[in-house]
Amino acid sequence: MGSGRDKRKKLAKRAGKESEGPSGASKTDRKTDKNAAKLERRAAKASAGDDIDAILASIKLLDAKRTEVEMRVDCEKPSPRCNCSWTATLKQKPETIVLFGGEVVDGEGRTTTFGDLFLYDAARNKWTEVLAPNAPPPRSAHQAVAHGSYLYVFGGEFTSPSQERFHHYRDLWRFDLEANAWEQLPNRGGPSARSGHRMVAHPKGKSLLLFGGFYDTGNEIRYYNDVWELALETMTWKHRAGGGGGSGTQAVGPSPRSASHVAAHGDALFVYGGYCKYAGDGFGEDGDVEKGVTHSDLWRLDLKTWRWEKQKKKGLAPGPRAGATSSVHLAKKRAVLFGGVVDHEVRKGEVIISEFFSDAYSMSLEDGRWFPVTLYADKSDKKGVVPGSSDVGGFAEAERVARGESVNQNFNVRDSATRAAIKIQAHYRGYQVRKAFKLYKVGGQVSELLYSPGSGEAAPKTAPRPRGRMNASIATRGNLLYLYGGAVEMGDAEVALDDVWVLELTARPKWRLVAELSAAAAAAAGGGHAES
Numbered sequence: 001m002g003s004g005r006d007k008r009k010k011l012a013k014r015a016g017k018e019s020e021g022p023s024g025a026s027k028t029d030r031k032t033d034k035n036a037a038k039l040e041r042r043a044a045k046a047s048a049g050d051d052i053d054a055i056l057a058s059i060k061l062l063d064a065k066r067t068e069v070e071m072r073v074d075c076e077k078p079s080p081r082c083n084c085s086w087t088a089t090l091k092q093k094p095e096t097i098v099l100f101g102g103e104v105v106d107g108e109g110r111t112t113t114f115g116d117l118f119l120y121d122a123a124r125n126k127w128t129e130v131l132a133p134n135a136p137p138p139r140s141a142h143q144a145v146a147h148g149s150y151l152y153v154f155g156g157e158f159t160s161p162s163q164e165r166f167h168h169y170r171d172l173w174r175f176d177l178e179a180n181a182w183e184q185l186p187n188r189g190g191p192s193a194r195s196g197h198r199m200v201a202h203p204k205g206k207s208l209l210l211f212g213g214f215y216d217t218g219n220e221i222r223y224y225n226d227v228w229e230l231a232l233e234t235m236t237w238k239h240r241a242g243g244g245g246g247s248g249t250q251a252v253g254p255s256p257r258s259a260s261h262v263a264a265h266g267d268a269l270f271v272y273g274g275y276c277k278y279a280g281d282g283f284g285e286d287g288d289v290e291k292g293v294t295h296s297d298l299w300r301l302d303l304k305t306w307r308w309e310k311q312k313k314k315g316l317a318p319g320p321r322a323g324a325t326s327s328v329h330l331a332k333k334r335a336v337l338f339g340g341v342v343d344h345e346v347r348k349g350e351v352i353i354s355e356f357f358s359d360a361y362s363m364s365l366e367d368g369r370w371f372p373v374t375l376y377a378d379k380s381d382k383k384g385v386v387p388g389s390s391d392v393g394g395f396a397e398a399e400r401v402a403r404g405e406s407v408n409q410n411f412n413v414r415d416s417a418t419r420a421a422i423k424i425q426a427h428y429r430g431y432q433v434r435k436a437f438k439l440y441k442v443g444g445q446v447s448e449l450l451y452s453p454g455s456g457e458a459a460p461k462t463a464p465r466p467r468g469r470m471n472a473s474i475a476t477r478g479n480l481l482y483l484y485g486g487a488v489e490m491g492d493a494e495v496a497l498d499d500v501w502v503l504e505l506t507a508r509p510k511w512r513l514v515a516e517l518s519a520a521a522a523a524a525a526g527g528g529h530a531e532s
Contacts, residue, residue, distance in 0.1 A: 052160050052167045056137050059115070063135055069180050072129040078118050080104055080496035080521045082487040085144035086473030087151060089177055095122040097475050097482055098151055098175070103140035103159060104496040105487075107524070110161045113138040117175070122482060125500070125514055135182045136173045143199035145208055147232060151175040152208060154230075157195035168193040168215050172230075190237035191228045196258030198271075200328075202303070203264045206232045209303075211242075211271055214258040221290075223256035223276045227269070227301060241306045253308035254299045261326040263335040265365035269301040270311075270335070272363065275322050294342070296320040298368055315370035318361045323470025325486075329505055331479055334362045336373070336505065339486065341470040354489055355394070356410045356468030360503065376508040377463040409526060410468035465511045466501045467525075479505045482514075488525055495524045 078084075084102025099118040105111050115138030119128040142156025153173040157166055170193035172185045191197070197213025208230040215222045226242035242253055254260070257274030264270070274295045296319065298311040318324070324340030338360045344353045360373040466472075472486030481503040487496050500515035517525065 050160060050162055050164055052158060052165050055160070056158065056167070059137055063133065066131065066133040068133065070131040071180065072131070073126075075118075075127050075129045077127050077498060077500075077515060077518075078102075078116065078485075079114075080498040080518065081114060081485055082471035082473075082496050083140040084114070084473055084485065085142060085153070086475045086482070086484050087144045087146050088475040088477045088482075089146050089151075090148070091177075095477055096120065096177075097122055097477070098144070098146070098177075099473070099484065100144055100151075100153065100175075101139045101142060101156065102473075102485070105163075105494045107493055109163065109493075111159045111163050112161070113140055113158050115139065120482075120484075122477060122480070130180050132175075132180055132182050134184070136171065136184070137169075139169060139195075141195035142169070143197055143210070145199050145201055146177075147201050147206075147208065149177050151177060152199075152230075152232075154199060154210065155191070155194050155197055155213065164218065166217055168195055168217075170194070172235075185235055187237070190230070191226070192224075194224060194258075196275075197224070198260055198262035200262055200264045200269075202229070203266060204303070208232065209240075209262075209264060209269055211262050211269070212254075212257050212260055212274065214256075214276070221277060223258060225254050225256040227306070241301060241308065252310075254297065255295070257295055259322065260295070261324070261335065261337060263326070263328045263363075263365055264303070265328075265333060267303045268365075269303060270363075270365065270368065271299045271301070272326075272335075272337075273297070273320070273324070292322075294320040294322050298363075300368070311368045313370070314368055315363075316361070316372050317363075317370035318357075318359070321357060324357070325472050325474050327474045327476045327481060328365070329362070329476050329479075329481070332362075332505065333365045335365060336474070336476070336481055336503075337361045337363070338474055338481075338483065338503075339466075339469050339472050341468075341489075356470060356488055358410060358465050358468040360509075373503075373505075373509050375463040375465060376510045463510060464513065466499065466513075469497060472497075476505070481505055490524065490526060493524075495521070497521055497525060 078099055081102035081104045085098070085100045087098045087100075089096045089098065097120040099120060100116075101114050103111055103113045115135060117130045117132070117135070119130060120126075121128070136153060137158065139156030139158055142153055144151055144153045146152075151174070153175065154171070155169050157168045159166055170187065170191065172187040172190065174183045174185055175181070176183070191210055191213075192215065194213035194215050197210055199208055199210045201207075202209055210228040210230070212226070213224050215224075224242070227240040229238045229240050230236070231238070243256070254271050254274070255276070257276045260274030261272040262269065275292065276295075277290045277292050279290060296313075296317070298313065300309050300311050301307070302309070318337060318340075319342070321340030321342050324337055326335050326337040328335050338357075340357045342355050342357075344355060345351070346353055362371050362373055363369065364371075466483060467488065469486035469488050473484045475482050483501040483503065485497050485499070487494050489495070497517060498515075498521050499513070499517045502512045502514055504510055504512070516522070
């Protein structure tokens with residue numbers, strides 16, 4: 001490495017281009033200029049989005065200037081985002097839900113990761129932004145749990161704007177809900193750096209339970225199936241079950257995964273579903289492409305023996321889906337799952353149709369039985385709408401969308417040429433279609449989709465509900481489930497949402513829109529926010 005540089009220096013000396021002995025002052029000046037140039041290059045890299053260390057250092061420098069808490073009462077609601085934490089506090093009054101972090105991808109594919117914190121007054125539909133010193137750095141896909149008068153936050157990830165680099169955290173933080181102050185806690189011997197994990201409060205003790213997650217730097221990826229317990233009195237971690245990660249699996253227990261649904265009740269921890277990726281097999285055209293697996297199995301961990309037991313699927317469970325979210329409804333001893341997405345490959349895999357779900361399911365925490373959440377529009381609606389009974393969805397609907405016979409906001413077509421063909425087919429007939437042949441072609445040939453007349457029928461009306469989405473945030477207070485944000489796909493772009501909905505978890509469940517999409521989010525999402 002150094003030999004080439006030495007040769008160049010020797011040649012420069014012989015040619016008289018390098019002085020024999022520069023003065024100390026000149027050396028200091030050159031060193032200062034060199035350091036300044038280095039800082040400028042690093043700042044340029046940070047702004048270009050490929051230097052995470054520089055970005056985080058800059059954020060830390062700005063945060064250090066804040067010395068006291070600032071409360072922005074009745075502020076604007078948070079900007080559109082997904083993968084944030086949305087945690088109901090334990091106090092009855094005020095009815096607060098804490099939003100922290102999250103991320104958004106703009107129309108040009110650049111990611112912004114948030115580190116802001118908002119207090120949502122559910123009773124008043126009002127927001128307060130809390131700007132406190134010593135705050136955690138920005139993150140998404142972390143976990144937050146309310147216990148006592150504190151909010152505990154562990155892990156998560158920071159994505160560079162270019163989405164080329166990732167930083168996973170293994171830090172532990174505590175937010176004082178009364179003093180509105182952050183504190184970083186010691187985290188020796190605890191879980192490794194990760195995001196996409198799940199964390200809940202132990203139902204019978206002063207501790208938190210953590211399961212799974214993943215670690216992905218872009219060069220390597222690891223998924224976890226380990227269980228950790230954090231004792232809140234001593235702030236010490238203890239490894240309870242499962243492996244540390246990698247591709248191997250236990251003889252008994254859930255396989256490594258992230259984004260699972262976790263709930264604790266009595267002496268048991270339930271884990272349902274989740275997602276993982278693994279490397280391709282190296283064969284064929286797609287041999288180097290990573291493959292994804294969406295799980296739909298249910299496991300029960302005995303919190304006395306720390307042994308896993310696989311549960312049989314009972315009742316009407318949701319189908320496999322990624323990006324769904326869940327919350328525990330303590331009053332009815334059940335977990336409620338909402339939304340998610342599944343990809344349908346139609347036309348022999350040439351087109352991918354993404355179906356975004358707007359349905360909800362509940363699972364009993366006593367026997368693991370699933371029930372669809374039947375929705376009612378109003379008091380005169382005596383029957384209600386059961387998910388899957390009259391909803392238009394599934395592979396058959398994906399094929400209708402691909403043929404241009406149906407327009408459904410919960411389905412997204414990823415192939416741009418196919419989207420163009422469907423758009424023409426849905427809006428033009430006769431001569432206009434023949435004229436359009438000259439403008440839109442698929443692979444050099446006119447798409448067969450243009451020949452299929454659309455039905456022109458609108459989707460059947462159902463009880464009001466949010467539009468389908470992935471990576472939303474839900475939290476339960478009493479018999480009300482609050483939904484915030486999430487994301488949909490419009491073509492090849494991901495669009496973040498910022499609407500707020502409430503699901504009444506009573507004998508006659510129904511959704512209520514509390515806060516509409518902002519104008520920018522509504523425009524980016526195609527102008528719609530709900531099914532009705």
